[in-house]
Amino acid sequence: MQNKKNLKIAFFGSSLVSAYWNGAATYYRGIVRALHQRGHQVTFYEPDAYQRQENRDMADPDWAKVVVYPAAEEAVHQVLLDATHADIVVKASGVGVFDELLEAEVLKLQTPDRTIIFWDVDAPATLDRVQHNPEDPFRAHIPQYDMILTYGGGEPVIQAYAALGAKQCVPIYNALDTATHFPVEPNPKFACDLAFLGNRLPDREARVEQFFLNVAAKCPEQSFMIGGSGWGDKPMSSNVKYIGHVFTQDHNAFNCTPKAVLNISRESMARYGFSPATRVFEAAGAAACIITDYWEGIDFFFEPDTEILVAQDGDEVAQIMAGLTPEKAQVIGEAAFKKVLAAHTYDHRADQLEQLLFSKILKNAGELV
Structure with missing residues (x-):
């Protein structure tokens, strides 16, 4: 395990660099930037899909490594292999291409030293989907993840995920990224x-x-x-x-x-x-x-x-x-x-997340002793 102040995190999401048809972009940016400021290294894997790369609203940041991969199955397996460098692997909901493949394959990276997290940025939609379809492939994966994080939802979402067998479900709410959103002169x-x-x-x-x-x-x-x-x-x-x-x-x-x-x-x-x-x-x-x-x-x-x-x-x-x-x-x-x-800044959210991650790491270490 890496030094406590230097976790390596692999994050599979829709896009960090483009908000085009991607409402979660500013949420990802706030969380990832705040983790970087705490000394952690995040690699964000995003597919070249939905014209997001053609409609970027930022260059690759200095607070994360961005890996853009082709929207092809072979490329998905290549970036999964690259993610084996990480201590924490996050699969976010709604990547947009090969979601089912990613949700199954990230679990194969699970080891006593590597925590695998599903981060649901649209928990109501995910829960509605799996509750109405017992054959949904993701339903069987839920109990296998070390942790489910959500964009929100409070106790109803926590209880719904628990009923589906989640080991732990914790909301990490939206917040303010003070580096990007602040008062300006009216336009x-x-x-x-x-x-x-x-x-x-x-x-x-x-x-x-x-x-x-x-x-x-x-x-x-x-x-x-x-x-x-x-x-x-x-x-x-x-x-x-x-x-x-x-x-x-x-x-x-x-x-x-x-x-x-x-x-x-x-x-x-x-x-x-x-x-x-x-x-x-x-x-x-x-x-x-x-x-x-x-x-x-x-x-x-x-x-x-x-x-x-x-x-x-x-x-x-x-x-x-x-x-x-x-x-x-x-x-x-x-x-x-x-x-x-x-x-309600992302520094507040990163503090909560950091405590969660380290408590999970310490728990896993204790179980190995």
Whole structure:
């Protein structure tokens, strides 16, 4: 085993260098950067798929080694062989190509000195899938992993994974990466009353209609903006401006400029609760006034009415906007900024993760004695 301050971690994920059709990118970046700052070495393996490499929003960082491999089975086996250098091997959900192969093959790297982790960045979707299909190949693998980490989900997700035989399931929540998300000067091109950022996905679309598009149609006197991939052919009222994919370097201005920004959870995330989207922490890190749809556990992260505004439906979004002055929005945004710095940065998450990893390593070592 390596020195306690120098774990070698192999991480199989969708992409570290491109946020294109890849909502987990900023989550990966925050976690990996914080691990590097603690002295650990991360190699991130990502496939050349979905035009992500053509739509990079960052160069290879100095805080991780990035290995881009062809979307071919032979290449998958080659990078698996390369990962044998690691003390910790992580397979994230939703790599996008050869997920089933990776989920089975990383388990063959398991040794008393090498911990194998499944990191579920979409636990509600994974659990729904395996619970409805007893023949799902991943179902049989769950008890074999040393640990299941999740992007969120709280106790419902922990209990669901335990029922499927997981040895240990721990949520590592989204957080703020202070190196990339922070207050900046407003940019006039993002000026509006209410902005929403999110890709068009099947279990998000109906909620975007309810909490955003329908609200805009009923509030013609206010201006709205929507960013993200896939909305180009979606009917919208004339007071909604669609701006397409927003690169991460523009996120701060997108969050700082509007009077308020809206968080809309995907249906499955809202149903499980305790699953704050990355954009909540990113917006708080820019001192934005955030309005969020309701989900169980909001008050675990931010205090409603003081640090975040909560709406049960579209009518409540409209009511909030009708009474929201720029001054009130600024006070709420500043309160969210203070909270996120105090409790919800990726350094906080890396501290939790580091303790988990070392407790697992010590437990394995004890069992060998």
